[in-house]
Amino acid sequence: MTDACVVVNGLRKRFGPTIALDGMSFGVRPGLVTGFAGPNGAGKSTTMRVILGLDAADEGTALIGGRPYRDLRRPLCQVGSLLDASALQPGRTARDHLMWLARSQGLGARRVDAVIEQVGLRTAARRRAGGLSLGMRQRLGIAAALLGDPPVLIMDEPFNGMDPEGIIWIRALLRSLAAEGRAVLVSSHLMSELQDTADHVVVAGRGRVIADASVARLLETASGRRATLEEAYLELTRDAAGFRAAGAPEAAL
Amino acid sequence: MRRHLRAEWTKSRTVPSTVPLLLGVVALTVAGGAMASAATTAPACAASGCTFDLTKLSLTGVLLGQAVVVVLAVLAMSGEYGTGMVRTTFTAMPRRSAVLAAKAAVLTGLTLVAAVIGVLASVLAARLILPGNGFTPAHGYPALSLADGPTLRAAAGSVLCLVLVALLGLGVAAAVRDPATAIGVVLGLLYLFPLLIFVISDQAWQRLLWQVSPLNAGLAVQSTTDAGLPLGPGAGLVVLAAWAALALLAGGLRVRLRDA
Structure with a gap:
């Protein structure tokens, strides 16, 4: 964590009665593609918006090279981001x-x-x-x-709307950017998209981190029966899907 | 700040609506003035000894042109909120008040160009049209000329009014975000006061409303005859400038404090 160039620490944020972030903490290290996975509503996009200074967190910090995004002088030369195409x-x-x-x-x-x-x-x-x-x-x-030409890249669901050729292209691009020593954070709600791309995966659910481990470890730990990241992910997020309303019982759908 | 200005200038230059809207400002300003000039004839009044404020008449089109200025100003800000591009803007330029300042500077420049052309052409149009309607030197109406001090002041003041209306529009748009709401609020601020003044019969209230009305007070600068207005030209412009400053302040606070 000490060599991480993006450090998210204890982020909390609520939108009215909805808790979007509930103590989100993780780091993104240079030279690796870090996958940011989790069901819709897990707080991935909100975390990214807080890192980029677009949303203010109620508590906690998000620092890039030790500084908040809003203090960066030429931010695009330090952090490249894709939120909403x-x-x-x-x-x-x-x-x-x-x-x-x-x-x-x-x-x-x-x-x-x-x-x-x-x-x-x-x-x-x-x-x-x-x-x-x-x-x-x-x-x-x-x-x-x-x-x-930034040393840090943050992309929210870059695979969305891409054709198969585009997906293969993005995977290769993300790998090459990490190989150049850049820190790459990529979110996806589909674990399969991250399987052949990410070195490390942060799994979020209900506004906090459920798992933070290398892809290899996620595949090998526990029962040992997991063949794919998808299965590991489903096991981890079984109880963590969706938004949680403060004080309200889980809505029956 | 230089980078912010260049970015905002590039944005204005490359969005297809900018040039048509600027042309619209010029066209409506000139057309409004020309129509007012063409519809006014001298003889009826000359007999009774009253005088027309021809300068003010020639600049009537500012009332129309400013509506397009409002659209231009609101789109510069609300257009970004509508598409979500504002998030791209704020990731590139996280100092949000500097973004608003750069937008204000670019908008001022663009409005200034359109307003100068529109106002000059309005005076020229009136100068050409009015003599045909009996406003001749022989009847005591010398041709309109910017060499005439009060006329020059009225023309320059009209340009300033249009610029201040643009800044008012930008500030309101930053404060309320939604383009339709922003345009509604600004046009309401501009045109509602004159309507109220027209409807209300109490003179003290009329006078007070007139003095705080951005449109009435601002356009006092167009008057070249002693019309007994509740505010002089300078004080009138200050009222309009205060409205614009207030709107920009509110917009700046909202933009800084709220999530993008």
Whole structure:
């Protein structure tokens, strides 16, 4: 944990009666792909938003290289992030979207064209972002994350909307980014997506960490009968699915 | 701050709605003024000895142009909340008040350009139209000219009004986020006071409402004849500026304190 460059410590947050984060703590180390798994509502996206300074936690800290995100001077050069691929102005072209982001960090057009090339968006660069398929918008979001050549990458469900070829591409990209020594945090609600990608997995449920271990250990521990991460995950999260309402009994669905 | 300005300028430059809206500001400002000039004729009044405030008449279109300015200003902020792009903006630029300041600066520049063109063209249009309606030097109406001190003040003040309305719109949009609500609130602030003043008969109330109304007070600067307005041109602009400052302050606080 001491060499982790993203440290999340004791995050708590509630939205009205709903407890979103209930003591979330973990670290993300350089050189590894850390998978961030858990059912919908486990607090993965909220944790990422808190790390990125978008949401304020009620308690706890999230530090990047020892500093809160909001104190970073050129944040995209230190942390690249992809939260919601559709969070862009649909009328602006893909290249112009990257262009304003580059300007905000003092980067030039050459860097924009380099990341467009890297994610394979050259033919779509002059098209309006609103007309791109979800898979292409994910690639655009990944291009934005890579723009500042950051040592830390945080991606929320980057596999969403990707075709099989795209999924294989992302896996290879994430592996190569970690191999370059970067810290990579990738969330997914599908363990199978992480199986061949992550070195380490943080499993969240009900706003806290249920398991924090290497993929190898998750597969070998306990009963020893687990063949896949999916099975290990299901066993871990059996009781942890969904939101929990404070003071209210678990809703019967 | 320089990076923030460049980012926000690039955003404005690359969103397709900016240029049409700026053209809309110019077109409505000029059209409104030209129509008012064309619909007013001198002879009826000349007999009774009253005088027209032709400068004010020529700048009537500011009342219309400002509505488009409001849309431009609100979209600069609410457009990002609507699409969720504001989260991308705040991850790139976590100092949120600096983002709002950069947006205000870019918006001021864009509005300034459109307002100067619109106001100058309005004065020119009136100068061309009015003599045909009997407002000739022979009847005691010299041609409108910016070399005339009060006319220059009215024109420059109208430009300033449009810029302040833009800042008011940006501040309200930052405070309420939803574009439809923001446009409604700003247009309400602008047009509701004049309506109330029209409806209410009590003179003391009329006067008070007039003095705090962003639209009435702000546009007092257009008056070039001694019309006995409740506020002078300078004080009027201060009232409008105070509204804009208040809105920006509220918007800045909301943007800083709330989750994006």
